[in-house]
Amino acid sequence: MSYELVRGMNDLLPEEIAWWRCVEDAIRDVARRYNYREIRFPIVEYTELFTRGIGEATEVVTKQMFTFPDQKARSLTLRPEGTASVARAYLSHGFQTSAPFQKWLYLGPMFRYEKPQKGRYRQFHQYGIEAIGSLDPSLDVEVIAFAWTLMSELGLGGLSLRLNSIGCERDREAYRRVLRDYFADAIGSMCADCQRRYEDNPLRILDCKQPTCQSVIAAAPGPMEHLCADCAAHFSEVRNQLDRLGLAYEITPHLVRGLDYYTRTVFELLSADLGAQDSLLGGGRYDGLIETLGGPATPGVGFAGGTERLVLVLQERGGALEEDRVDLFLASVGDEGRRRVLDLAERLRRAGCSVEIDHRGRGLRKQLAMANQLGARYLLVVGDDELRASRASLKAMDTGEDENIALTAEAVVQRIQGA
Ligand code: HAM
Numbered sequence: 197m198s199y200e201l202v203r204g205m206n207d208l209l210p211e212e213i214a215w216w217r218c219v220e221d222a223i224r225d226v227a228r229r230y231n232y233r234e235i236r237f238p239i240v241e242y243t244e245l246f247t248r249g250i251g252e253a254t255e256v257v258t259k260q261m262f263t264f265p266d267q268k269a270r271s272l273t274l275r276p277e278g279t280a281s282v283a284r285a286y287l288s289h290g291f292q293t294s295a296p297f298q299k300w301l302y303l304g305p306m307f308r309y310e311k312p313q314k315g316r317y318r319q320f321h322q323y324g325i326e327a328i329g330s331l332d333p334s335l336d337v338e339v340i341a342f343a344w345t346l347m348s349e350l351g352l353g354g355l356s357l358r359l360n361s362i363g364c365e366r367d368r369e370a371y372r373r374v375l376r377d378y379f380a381d382a383i384g385s386m387c388a389d390c391q392r393r394y395e396d397n398p399l400r401i402l403d404c405k406q407p408t409c410q411s412v413i414a415a416a417p418g419p420m421e422h423l424c425a426d427c428a429a430h431f432s433e434v435r436n437q438l439d440r441l442g443l444a445y446e447i448t449p450h451l452v453r454g455l456d457y458y459t460r461t462v463f464e465l466l467s468a469d470l471g472a473q474d475s476l477l478g479g480g481r482y483d484g485l486i487e488t489l490g491g492p493a494t495p496g497v498g499f500a501g502g503t504e505r506l507v508l509v510l511q512e513r514g515g516a517l518e519e520d521r522v523d524l525f526l527a528s529v530g531d532e533g534r535r536r537v538l539d540l541a542e543r544l545r546r547a548g549c550s551v552e553i554d555h556r557g558r559g560l561r562k563q564l565a566m567a568n569q570l571g572a573r574y575l576l577v578v579g580d581d582e583l584r585a586s587r588a589s590l591k592a593m594d595t596g597e598d599e600n601i602a603l604t605a606e607a608v609v610q611r612i613q614g615a
Contacts, residue, residue, distance in 0.1 A: 205318055214519065235302055241281055296328070320503070359447055362452055375399065
C-alpha cells in the first residue's frame with residue numbers, strides 16, 4: 197500500500213522553506229513597524245462562525261468548507277479564512293470593553309475545497325492583518341499602505357491595486373435591488389449558480405467566472421453610484437489619503453469581493469506575474485461583522501494574502517536566496533578523532549555555530565564531499581596529527597585559505613563568528 201498526499205495539499209520541503217522564511221520574516225518586520233501584534237487562533241471553529249460571519253450564500257460557505265461533526269455531533273469546520281476567527285477571538289476575550297482598538301497580524305494554514313491549480317490549493321497559507329475599532333479612513337489607508345510596503349520591500353513589480361467601495365448595509369440593500377432589476381431580463385439565460393445568487397444575494401453574480409455570463413455582468417451598474425453621503429465621503433477621504441501617499445490605484449466598479457461581511461472599502465492587489473484571475477491579496481472593511489457575531493457595533497478593516505502565491509511570484513522573478521549553509525563541517529579520522537569531534541561540535545553549537553559531523557562512519561574523502569554538498573563555510577579535520585599537536589587547520593571553503601589554529605572550541609568560535 198502506498199500513501200498519497202491529500203489532493204490540493206502540499207508538503208513544504210526544506211529547500212522551499214528558505215523562501216517561506218524570507219516572506220514570513222518580511223511580513224513580521226512590516227507588522228512590527230506598523231504595530232500589528234501577532235495572534236494565533238485555532239484551525240478549527242464551530243461551523244456557525246463561518247456560515248454567519250462569511251455568509252450563507254458565498255462560494256466559500258456553500259462549496260468550499262471542510263466540515264465534519266465532532267464526537268458529540270457538533271459541526272466543526274477547518275478555517276477557510278482568518279477574519280471571522282479574529283472577530284470571534286476579539287469577542288471571546290472581551291476586547292470590546294477592555295481595549296476596543298486592536299491591530300493584529302496572523303499567519304497560518306487555511307482550508308478551502310477548491311479545484312487545485314497553480315497558486316490555488318485546498319490547504320493554503322494566509323498572512324493577514326486586521327485593525328478593529330475605528331471607522332477612520334486613515335485605517336483603511338494604513339492597511340493598504342502595509343500591503344504596498346510589504347510588496348515593495350520584497351521587490352515585487354507589476355502590481356496593480358484595485359479599489360472600490362460597496363457602501364454600508366443600507367447602501368448594499370439598495371444596490372442589491374438595483375442589481376435585481378438590472379439582471380431581471382437576462383437571469384434566465386445565465387448559469388445555475390447565478391440564478392441561485394440572484395435569489396440569495398445578487399452581489400455574488402459579479403464574482404461569476406462563467407464566460408457565458410460575462411457580457412451581461414460587464415454592463416451592470418457599480419455600487420459606487422449608490423453610496424449614501426457618509427459612505428461617499430469616507431471613500432473620497434480614503435482616495436485623497438492614498439493620493440497623498442502616492443499609492444496608485446484603479447477604481448474597479450465590479451470589485452465586490454467574495455465574502456458577505458464587507459462594507460465600504462474593498463481592494464485587491466494583483467501581480468502581473470500571477471495571471472489575471474488571481475489576486476495576491478485582498479481585503480476591505482467589515483463594519484458589521486462583529487455585530488453579526490453577537491458583539492457591539494464595532495468596525496474593522498484588514499486584508500489577507502496567500503503565502504504560496506507570494507512565494508511563487510518571488511521564485512518566478514528569479515534570483516537565488518542565500519542557501520541555508522552550515523558554518524562548519526567537522527571531519528574526523530579514527531576513533532579518538534571521532535570522540536573529539538563530537539565533543540567539539542557540542543561546544544560549538546552551544547556557542548551559536550551551526551555544525552555538522554558524520555554519523556555514518558564515512559571515510560575522510562566522503563566526509564569532505566559532504567562538507568561541499570552542505571555548502572559548509574569552514575572545514576576542520578581532526579585526526580591523529582591534530583590530536584597530537586592540539587592544533588588543526590581551519591579551511592575557509594569559499595577562498596580555500598587555511599589557517600592553523602589551536603584545537604579548542606574558543607579558537608574555532610573566534611574565527612567563525614569573528615568572520
Ligand atoms: P480572500 O480574498 O478570500 O479574502 O483570500 C485572501 C487571499 O488568500 C487571496 O487573495 C489569495 O491570495 C489567498 N487564497 C485564497 N484562496 C486560496 C487558495 N485556495 N489557495 C491559495 N491561496 C488562496 C479573505 O480570506 C479575507 N479574510 C481577507 C480579509 C482580511 N479581509 C479583511 N480582512
